[in-house]
Amino acid sequence: MGKTFVEKILGKWVGRTIHAGEYVEIFPHFCMSDDNVSDVINIFKMTGAQRIAYKERIVIVFDHAVPPPTEVHASKQDRVRKFVETNNLPHFYDLNSRGGICHQVMCQEGFILPGIIIVGSDSHTCTGGALGAFAAGIGRTDAAAIWATGKTWFLVPDTIRIDLKGNFQQGVYAKDLIIRIIGDLGASGAIYKAVEFHGTNELSISERMTICNMGIEMGAKTTICKPDDKVIQYISNRAKRDDWEVIWADTDAEYSAIYSYDLSEIRPGLACPHTVDNYATVSSMVGVAIDKAYIGTCTNSRIEDLRVCAQVLEGKKIKVRTIVQPASWDVYKNAMHEGLLDIFLDAGCVVAMPGCGPCMGIHGGILASGEVCISTSNRNFAGRMGSRDSYIYLASPATVAWSAVHGEIRDPMEVIK
Amino acid sequence: MRINGRVWKYGDDINTDVIFPGKYTFSVTDADRMVNHALEDLDERFRYEMRPGDIIVAGDNWGCGSSREQAVKCLKAIGVGAIIAKSFSRIYFRNAINVGLPVIICPQIVEYVEKGDFLEIDFVNGMIYFEEKKWAFKSLPTFLQSIIDDGGMLQYLKKVNKE
Numbered sequence: 001m002g003k004t005f006v007e008k009i010l011g012k013w014v015g016r017t018i019h020a021g022e023y024v025e026i027f028p029h030f031c032m033s034d035d036n037v038s039d040v041i042n043i044f045k046m047t048g049a050q051r052i053a054y055k056e057r058i059v060i061v062f063d064h065a066v067p068p069p070t071e072v073h074a075s076k077q078d079r080v081r082k083f084v085e086t087n088n089l090p091h092f093y094d095l096n097s098r099g100g101i102c103h104q105v106m107c108q109e110g111f112i113l114p115g116i117i118i119v120g121s122d123s124h125t126c127t128g129g130a131l132g133a134f135a136a137g138i139g140r141t142d143a144a145a146i147w148a149t150g151k152t153w154f155l156v157p158d159t160i161r162i163d164l165k166g167n168f169q170q171g172v173y174a175k176d177l178i179i180r181i182i183g184d185l186g187a188s189g190a191i192y193k194a195v196e197f198h199g200t201n202e203l204s205i206s207e208r209m210t211i212c213n214m215g216i217e218m219g220a221k222t223t224i225c226k227p228d229d230k231v232i233q234y235i236s237n238r239a240k241r242d243d244w245e246v247i248w249a250d251t252d253a254e255y256s257a258i259y260s261y262d263l264s265e266i267r268p269g270l271a272c273p274h275t276v277d278n279y280a281t282v283s284s285m286v287g288v289a290i291d292k293a294y295i296g297t298c299t300n301s302r303i304e305d306l307r308v309c310a311q312v313l314e315g316k317k318i319k320v321r322t323i324v325q326p327a328s329w330d331v332y333k334n335a336m337h338e339g340l341l342d343i344f345l346d347a348g349c350v351v352a353m354p355g356c357g358p359c360m361g362i363h364g365g366i367l368a369s370g371e372v373c374i375s376t377s378n379r380n381f382a383g384r385m386g387s388r389d390s391y392i393y394l395a396s397p398a399t400v401a402w403s404a405v406h407g408e409i410r411d412p413m414e415v416i417k
Numbered sequence: 418m419r420i421n422g423r424v425w426k427y428g429d430d431i432n433t434d435v436i437f438p439g440k441y442t443f444s445v446t447d448a449d450r451m452v453n454h455a456l457e458d459l460d461e462r463f464r465y466e467m468r469p470g471d472i473i474v475a476g477d478n479w480g481c482g483s484s485r486e487q488a489v490k491c492l493k494a495i496g497v498g499a500i501i502a503k504s505f506s507r508i509y510f511r512n513a514i515n516v517g518l519p520v521i522i523c524p525q526i527v528e529y530v531e532k533g534d535f536l537e538i539d540f541v542n543g544m545i546y547f548e549e550k551k552w553a554f555k556s557l558p559t560f561l562q563s564i565i566d567d568g569g570m571l572q573y574l575k576k577v578n579k580e
Binding site for chain 1: 430477478481484486504505506507508510511512514515555557558560561570571574575577578579
């Protein structure tokens with residue numbers, strides 16, 4: 001019997017043959033933390049460790065509250081800065097034009113590579129599976145333990161295989177696919193499991209990141225797309241390590257479930273309030289009034305997403321407040337060079353500095369009671385973006401932009417043909 | 418290590434909000450006070466009637482929802498001996514190991530036992546005993562069992578760093 005991706009990659013780094021259901025100890029190649037690094041530092045200090053085991057493996061990215069919206073955030077960040085300086089940590093992405101949303105930064109700065117082990121104290125760390133890494137979210141105590149010892153543990157998960165075939169129709173995107181899959185499998189459909197996506201070669205790296213990013217919304221430990229030439233091209237000139245290797249499942253691997261999707265049958269979709277698995281097609285919800293549109297987050301604010309939005313918004317005027325927040329300053333700069341920011345501003349949108357703030361209601365765009373937002377983000381729980389009495393619809397960038405033009409939910413297949 | 422205790426039985430998808438309500442996440446952070454809210458929105462009698470060493474038996478996906486560690490800490494603090502479930506949410510399972518609360522995946526036993534049944538658990542050999550019956554479960558490897566034995570990841574690391 002062959003092996004799944006996780007059995008092969010974890011087996012490689014543990015140095016023996018392993019199977020789903022086993023516990024393994026492993027030394028992750030990179031351990032990322034976002035702003036919650038201030039808690040990681042506190043726990044690390046409590047362990048009594050004299051030094052950090054592998055400084056070069058620690059990555060810190062400020063993105064949740066940048067620039068700091070309150071004095072409390074500012075003081076926490078100040079303490080982190082001092083810790084980074086005192087301990088001479090090499091990979092620190094402060095408020096700086098190399099920075100942005102942590103999962104975007106991890107990919108574009110070359111930390112995420114095929115065949116290596118990535119952990120992060122942020123649940124959307126699974127985004128890194130788009131480049132063929134084993135990438136999983138961990139807790140703050142877990143991260144502090146890695147700082148102290150260099151290692152962590154995993155229960156080797158069972159794997160669900162999802163086979164993709166065909167091509168999307170015009171106006172349909174990776175976001176529509178993944179929220180449909182989450183709707184089908186349910187919010188707990190992949191609990192404690194790995195999810196392998198097969199047949200992703202037609203999808204761009206950006207689309208794969210959107211898909212892997214939302215694996216956690218069905219409970220997955222890690223999500224992976226098969227690394228191919230597109231990945232190797234993406235990482236060349238960026239790779240921070242040279243011991244990466246393309247690893248993929250054997251053709252006769254054993255899966256706990258196999259699903260199959262024909263991309264040509266996917267339609268623009270929505271995750272309706274207040275759970276990510278509350279799926280509806282956009283066409284069934286046309287006309288629902290919205291107060292605000294948000295184009296941003298680690299799910300859907302890369303240059304490819306912004307190009308789609310610009311295609312929809314060019315020459316149009318929005319009817320509701322619309323925030324466009326690029327995934328990183330690199331994306332921001334490219335969008336500026338391509339003239340996309342002009343299109344957004346001419347349409348009436350505002351462009352925010354890269355970061356996560358509005359997605360979890362920290363700052364930079366909080367929803368009031370009764371407000372309805374259509375968003376390209378990944379979670380629509382009650383209160384996520386502000387008031388517990390606000391409503392969030394998750395959708396593709398095209399759906400969000402086209403809905404912003406109308407002030408109500410509208411189907412992007414009307415405009416992208 | 419062996420423990421024994423009475424069963425408290427619950428169903429599937431028990432989320433961390435009913436194990437430890439979210440409204441206390443930032444206000445109740447010390448163990449002594451956490452016990453006053455253990456399973457508050459799931460079983461009003463639990464925190465008054467349970468005895469140290471008692472065992473929670475549940476269905477699938479115990480501990481789904483938020484990652485708050487109090488949902489583990491409140492049960493450890495009140496004296497729960499172990500949680501046996503068909504399956505756990507991944508973050509809850511990790512938190513439990515890190516906090517030092519024994520968690521056991523053993524689907525076979527869940528339908529068989531009821532509230533008030535008296536179980537004995539042998540962690541070293543991975544066996545659960547109830548009357549004449551017994552069930553095997555996959556015991557934790559030594560490196561994880563020693564984290565639980567030391568009372569959680571932080572205590573374990575303190576000990577390791579002292580040695």
